[in-house]
Amino acid sequence: MTPTPVSPEPGTTDSLILHTTDNAVLWITLNRPAALNALTWDQRERVIALLCDASADPDVRAVVLTATGKGFCAGADLRGGPGGGEGQAAGGSGPGDGDGQAEDGGEQAGTRSESEGPQDRARPPERVVGDVARMLRRGAQRLVAAVLDCEKPVLAAVNGTAAGLGAHLALACDLVLAAESATFIEVFARRGLVPDGGGAYLLPRLVGPQRAKELLFFGDAVTAAEAQRLGLVNRVVPDAGLEKATRDWAERLAAGPTRAFALTKQLVNASLDGDRGAAFAAEAAAQEINMTTVDAREGVASFVERRRPTYRGR
The missing domain is CATH 3.90.226.10 (2-enoyl-CoA Hydratase; Chain A, domain 1)
Known part of the structure; x- marks a missing residue:
């Protein structure tokens, strides 16, 4: 494409x-x-x-x-x-x-045909349990x-x-x-x-x-x-x-808040693998991390100032 x-x-x-x-x-x-x-x-x-x-x-x-x-x-x-x-x-x-x-x-x-000999193709090493x-x-x-x-x-x-x-x-x-x-x-x-x-x-x-x-x-x-x-x-x-x-x-x-996307992706991907307590704890930790980013501050500032945010991916 x-x-x-x-x-x-x-x-x-x-x-x-x-x-x-x-x-x-x-x-x-x-x-x-x-x-x-x-x-x-x-x-x-x-x-x-x-x-x-x-x-x-x-x-x-x-x-x-x-x-x-x-x-x-x-x-x-x-x-x-x-x-x-x-x-x-x-x-x-x-x-x-x-x-x-x-x-x-x-x-x-x-697999190999019956007529194929060792000279036609080198045989792979014998597979053992655990190889697959x-x-x-x-x-x-x-x-x-x-x-x-x-x-x-x-x-x-x-x-x-x-x-x-x-x-x-x-x-x-x-x-x-x-x-x-x-x-x-x-x-x-x-x-x-x-x-x-x-x-x-x-x-x-x-x-x-x-x-x-x-x-x-x-x-x-x-x-x-x-x-x-x-x-x-x-x-x-x-x-x-x-x-x-x-x-x-x-x-x-x-053009969006890249780090917020990354943290959101992690939360969603993990949401079906743990219980509610673990999901809520992960969400709180992600929010704590995200609030240190430039984009989070820009998002809040743009809301207060009633303008479109300009995210930098940081």
């Missing part, structure tokens, strides 16, 4: 994950359209790093996650790990899967946590299919705008797998446990309109209007 001001070398991670800051908004664009933007491990690490850097950068006051082509993100590229091994047991999608077409078979699932859990903690869960923990508002602009981990990447964002052609698919049960990337954590909080089970058990494609009805997305807009709608919201967020 929004190109970078530089032209990175084709095939490099910087060309597959575009990023630019415009009007205090960091735009992160997945740019692997031929694979429906399925994420390889190095792309995932780049997105995580950009989100972490955004938290500490005072010149970034909002973040947009979007993609090029017809897909937002078809999940984890099962062939994209270091040495080809990472992800072969993961529940992410792969090219050709997120759009409802037949799933990739042997290579994506880490460790892989998920270091991979898909870190990616989703980076979105949830980012200290700036993160807005997803879902331009097409969001499947598996790609759906969870979008749903972890603070706000979600979807093009009319977008779809959301929980692909895990199709492979006999449980959801990863925080799916069983995110979905019940958005739609309730029974609806979450329906989505996870059946793995049916959910249209953008149905996703909005269920509460998975905030707004659905025409495909041609997605960039403008995203820019409008992102720039409103970037």
